[in-house]
Amino acid sequence: VFEEQPASALSAHPFDQAIALTPHGADTFSGHTSPAYWNMVGPFGGISAAVVLNAVMQHASRLGEPVSLTINYASAMVPGVFTVSARAARTNRSTQHWIVEVFQTSQAGAQETVLTACAITAIRRDTWGVNDMPMPPVPAPQDVARQTVDVPLEWLKRYELRMVNGKMPSTFDGLENGGALETASLTQVWLRDEPPRAPDFCALAAFADVFYPRVYLRRPSPVPVGTVSMTVYFHASRADLAACGHGYVLGQARGQVFRDGFFDQSAQLWSESGTLLVTSLQIVYFKE
């Protein structure tokens, strides 16, 4: 399928290959799932978020830069081709509202929705501003041990993760993590693409989903989990992104509540120099 893909797919980087889309008319693109970003029973949710956002970024009618993205994981995708429909439902003077839907063809030949999403792009203007979520005090990335991948998840090999706090428990004993509620499900991690890649908006969308499930930290038990919806707000300008270079991004994630089969995850991403790039909220299904 790679023969059909545009020049960007020729980038050596697996991220660019994974999110590459081929246009078919104004509002339709096709792509192919990436074995390099495979998770347990489907693609890594972050790569799907990046694909959806990339359809908006590649759209000829796009106005401005991403402000928000909500992606809903309707079904695990199967390996193979998919179709992306990306439509500007409303274009204002400085904001634009997108509805995105991703389809795969079932074995029976039916076109089935596997992802839904909405996004807003906008022309952002310089204003007064303040960051009330400064980067927490953490050691430099070079002073934090790199995580070795000991689980059979291909996508994890695509990220360099240096866990500052809240690393994945090694024992899944089903016991609740004691201690302060503020930190009982808190993970702080330095991260970047492997190999390093200067982050763009699509990379940030993927980074927002890089945290392992909060329930595994809060009550380590090997229960099935899956993100059902993720919202990502982009606070970074292109200049902020350019300033990231190949540096690390600090990610922080925490669950606020776990109940009746779902938990949420509040997350932030900062550049290595402390610029708050992204705030995010997601809701995740878990069993038992």
Added chain:
Amino acid sequence: VFEEQPASALSAHPFDQAIALTPHGADTFSGHTSPAYWNMVGPFGGISAAVVLNAVMQHASRLGEPVSLTINYASAMVPGVFTVSARAARTNRSTQHWIVEVFQTSQAGAQETVLTACAITAIRRDTWGVNDMPMPPVPAPQDVARQTVDVPLEWLKRYELRMVNGKMPSTFDGLENGGALETASLTQVWLRDEPPRAPDFCALAAFADVFYPRVYLRRPSPVPVGTVSMTVYFHASRADLAACGHGYVLGQARGQVFRDGFFDQSAQLWSESGTLLVTSLQIVYFKE
């Protein structure tokens, strides 16, 4: 237009009247904007969220209860009728993915998108759970003064607000709110419908948008503002809602970052007895 509306519109409560929808075929509803919930240049964003969710709730094919709702405010609505398209893009065994779009007819006769939304409903099951965001220590609602409405916003009269912390500044001097970053844009408020109404999922969606713009607290300056996207996660079961009765709900909201014309707002809602009902994130446009 009220003659066309279903039995629920006959409820004396203005909230029920405002969210009332008339079905037109499987996936289409019509409604009418409510003067009772009018904001500055359009309806209160919370009532639009409630309308959108109500289309899902009223849909004959709905599976389960709301888990997530993202609403995007594409354009200020004009007074009058609107059309809601609510479509189940995917129905799984226990989750269902909705795409909702709200239209109004322009003066030129064109059907224009004014709201887009996506929602997930699910059959929730009893599981292990823990609340890591307990209700903050606040005085009882009866011990907090009721806010008097001194701004000409009709929708504010539809809520009883008792501001615990972070009330709207009386002087808009453009000076940054000093003090700790954690509380510089923090509001905690007891709230309920006026007149009291036992909250349902639609009411919670509206409650999530009841906070005045965080920028007005963080740097009181009379700048134009408007929510562009709001995500609401529902953690409450029907039993949790029933337990609320006509009691108050505690709302908490805080901005994480203000930059380049947008700020975000992280929010939580608890029942009077301390059950975390909702977590939410929204992003708001501001000028200057």
